[in-house]
Amino acid sequence: MLRAAAGQLSQVIRGSFGVTRIAGVQSVRNSSHSTETDVEFDARYEAYFNRADIDAWEARKAMNDLLGMDLVPEPKIVSAGLKACRRLNDYALAIRWLEGVKDSCGPHVNTIWPWMVQEIRPTLTELGVETPEELGYDQPELALKSVFEM
Structure with a gap:
């Protein structure tokens, strides 16, 4: 209760003196933006995944970070x-990873995903990895029919 009263009192005092924001804090926060180009970004993640000593946690972390961004990763x-x-x-x-990349295509999945599969097909065949569609993961296994389709 004392904390809430002190917070309200500090707002009243700031308002009466006209203090709204400290300019130094804002400039420090804005100065931390990166100026990395797309090519540097792609090279950084490609080099990260190509490390020989990468462990499972690091791979999952990088994949999760990439899928959390508003982008579709490059095929490389x-x-x-x-x-x-x-x-x-x-x-x-x-x-x-493939399911996440497909999901990151968003509403343009019908145009981006076939292109992506076409670009990574040599890697898929080299590693023996099938796409989620080839495994049947795009169709629910135990789904019930809709009553409107009966």
């Missing part, structure tokens, strides 16, 4: 991620 990054999954002997992670 996807291929490097698949090769990292192969070095880790984690087939499930490779399939999950």
